[in-house]
Amino acid sequence: MAGNYPELQPSKEDLGQTFAVWGFDNGAYLTLPFFGPSSLRDGLGRLGDTFLDAIWWVPVDFWTSVAIRAGEAVNDTSLRIGEYEVHKEAAIDPYVMLRNAYVQNRNKLIAE
Secondary structure, three states, rough: OOOOOOOOOOOOOOHHHHHHHHHOOOOOOEOOOOEEEHHHHHHHHHHHHHHHHHHHOOOHHHHHHHHHHHHHHHHOOEEEEEEEHHHHEEEEEEHHHHHHHHHHHHHHHHHH
């Protein structure tokens, strides 16, 4: 659709950012298995984004949708494979470093 209407560009915002604009606080910091760092607000937003994603509404079976999502996750992770080790070695407390980096990055994305 963006090819026919060049003024329409896909948005990079997510539901967690929308919740922040509406005034929701971060809530607790979470490290979710398979999903990585998140906050309570962004975790709920991610859940909402999953159900709003067109992949789940395409008429294919459930496992095909899961496989597509898994492929996207593996691809995203493979592009950032060495970053965690570099940051972990440079930090005094890796947990606090990751938490602060996550919160600062999300605040920057919300402000944009």
